[in-house]
Amino acid sequence: MYTYIQNVHEHIGEEITIRGWLYNRTDKGKLRFLLVRDGTGTIQAVVFKGNVDPEVFEAVDQTTQESSLTVTGTVKEDSRAPGGYEMDVSHCEIGQIAGEYPITPKDHGTAFLMENRHLWLRSSRQHAILRIRHEIIRAVRDFYDNNGFTLVDTPILTPAACEGTTTLFEIDYFGEKAYLSQSGQLYNEAACMSVGKTYCFGPTFRAEKSKTRRHLMEFSKVEPEVAWANLDDIMKLAEDFVSYVVQRVLEERKEELERIERDTTPLEKIEPPFPRISYSEAFVLLETEGTDTPRGSDFGAADETILSCSFDKPVIVHRYPRDIKAFYMQPDPEDSGSALCMDMLAPEGYGEIIGGSQRIHDVDLLLERIREHKLPVDAFKWYLDLRKYGTVPHSGFGMGIERVVSWICSLDHVRETIPFPRMLYRMYP
RNA sequence: UCCUCAGUAGCUCAAUUGGCAGAGCAUCCGGCUGUUAACCGGAGGGUUGUAGGUUCGAGUCCUACCUGAGGAGCCA
Structure with missing residues (x-):
């Protein structure tokens, strides 16, 4: 025994x-x-x-x-x-008897630890982070499973871009071009017309050459999509969801949070409602802080940090200019230059963890936008079908797990939030 | 892709103005009945990222390249 x-x-x-x-x-x-x-x-x-x-x-x-x-x-x-x-x-x-072990109880540099990631995972701090990550994933699943959502898996191998803007990993699919999925959203929209409330949860790939503390080439994303929901509905969903996840970690992973010396007082404040400000209101705030970013463009990293640090809860920024957002976003009926979209920025400077929107449900408007963005209409035939056969307003969002783990664990870099990070210039081990 | 910084022992770092390559940890040997990253004594361990250049002499200065780190843009 x-x-x-x-x-x-x-x-x-x-x-x-x-x-x-x-x-x-x-x-x-x-x-x-x-x-x-x-x-x-x-x-x-x-x-x-x-x-x-x-x-x-x-x-x-x-x-x-x-x-x-x-x-x-x-x-x-x-x-x-x-x-x-x-x-x-x-x-x-x-x-x-183990051979001379590379990771000693003394200090090591980042490059060395990443080179030995397969062994670094055994260290007390990394062990605690893995356990907190697991709890976050369990909380994500429990939240949706207990709130009437059906998990519908979306494909990783996809024929076309969901959002034409970002770079995709291209692969050979028996002589045809295919891409690793950067979002399950379009398929989620199909699924929610079947089950009403759906979510997908899995790996997502971005071939962006980003080299920052917030970027990975492969990361986990959870994406709910709800039929009949408008922007307000999913802002409410997002704040209930994030609050649930944080509270679960506080309850179930107290010991691990202590071991990584996470001050939990900021996390204890995470409960609904979250502050909500429009893009225009956010800019008023940023301008008093002296931002250089011109109105109408997306926030820079410094802007995001300012907004993120201005509130002690995650802040929801909504109604960004239509021009800087994806083709499928529903225009604001009160201001056609804005989209019915929202981003959630985590506090303590962690920045964007959620991005979502109400989707265009009118077939003619959607077709117009696909053409405007010079996307291949043929590839979106099935997507347009969703608007031909009983279309309804619907909304959803995506949340990056690694950024949430990074915030909840108060880490310096997302590379510690995932067992084997895929990063620009590093795919070993 | 761009900007900045850094590469010296297995690891973390020193090395004065360009003048003998050094310490702690790890490893090996010896000592200690309460250690908490123990301590004490001893030993081994080096083509200073690579290639070239300047110089009587280069870890140190110059050029190129390689590798890594931090940041920007883009995003979750």
């Missing part, structure tokens, strides 16, 4: 056996302090020379960082042990 480290507190006074890896070891005379991790936690195992067979003590002496081992001993509470519990070791079996 083996015990997981997370359960040792249920076995005080009992002899248990754990299996894991040596995280760190310190020696003191006839004592060996083994810090052992097993994926569920870490515990200090104390080996006293007089308590074990001489050959066992000698074997323990040979262990290096990340050596695999099976440790048997009695659990006791001890204030001197990290975590409050430790094991008095009676026996220890070595699985493998």
